[in-house]
Amino acid sequence: MTEHTAPRRRGRPRGGTDSRERILAAAVDEFGEQGYDGSTVRSIAGRAGVDSALVHHYFGTKADLFAEAVGIPLRPDIDVPGIVAGPRDEVGERLVRYVLEAFERPEVRRRGVMLIRTALGSRVTSPLLAGFLARELIGRIAKLLAVPDAELRATLVASQIAGLIVTRYVLALGPLAAADIGDLVHRVGPTVQRYLFD
Structure with a gap:
């Protein structure tokens, strides 16, 4: 049987x-x-x-x-590929707008600022966050760019966005903290665009 x-x-x-x-x-x-x-x-x-x-x-x-x-309040692994896949000449501004508009939401800002402050001062959280961003943000942007220096370009984008978040929402430095989102998108977006495609 x-x-x-x-x-x-x-x-x-x-x-x-x-x-x-x-x-x-x-x-x-x-x-x-x-x-x-x-x-x-x-x-x-x-x-x-x-x-x-x-x-x-x-x-x-x-x-x-x-x-x-x-407690990551944003999901770049889900959202960013769609942003990068849109019209090429608008990618830089769309990325900056995506981050700024997300951080204007109180629940995202509260958790995001807490996570960044913890990561900057912790030997445990800092490499965790760096690993997540390297794999889920920088790696995904690099794959979508498909150029020899794609990883460097994607890392420069991450540095620009991270600096913007820290300066505006964590340090809350005067004029930058008070600036209109549209103005920041107009000023920072071209820099991100240049990192990606120039």
């Missing part, structure tokens, strides 16, 4: 009622110890004592899980 394995049941992977919280706690520990690039969904699942499918069920991708674990 031939043995037959039971068919796999469809639906949510099995896990305890506290599985989501255990996964999130495991992710914080794993990201803290291994960094963004060194952590995997499988290693986080193992630390939480659940199947990898349950991690995907609750959080989606590693980037989704990281964003929730450290």
Whole structure:
């Protein structure tokens, strides 16, 4: 008599009622110890004592899980490819506008400023955030540019945007903090555009 394995049941992977919280706690520990690039969904699942499918069920991708674990208020991995794929002569201004308009939302500004301040002063959070940005922002822009120095160009863009965020929202330096978004887009956008395409 031939043995037959039971068919796999469809639906949510099995896990305890506290599985989501255990996964999130495991992710914080794993990201803290291994960094963004060194952590995997499988290693986080193992630390939480659940199947990898349950991690995907609750959080989606590693980037989704990281964003929730450290409280990232923006998702450049989701939003930026569409911005870069638009009309080429407007990409710089669209990127600047995207970031500034997002940070004008109180919930984004509050969490974003807290994350930046923490990252700048923490040996744990700083490489985590850098790894996330390198993979999910800079790497994605570089792939879309498809030129030999694409990574340098994308990193220059990130430096410009990060400097703008820190100066306007973290340090809140006078005229820049008070400036109109449209004016900043008009002034900073061409610099980002030049980094990308000139």
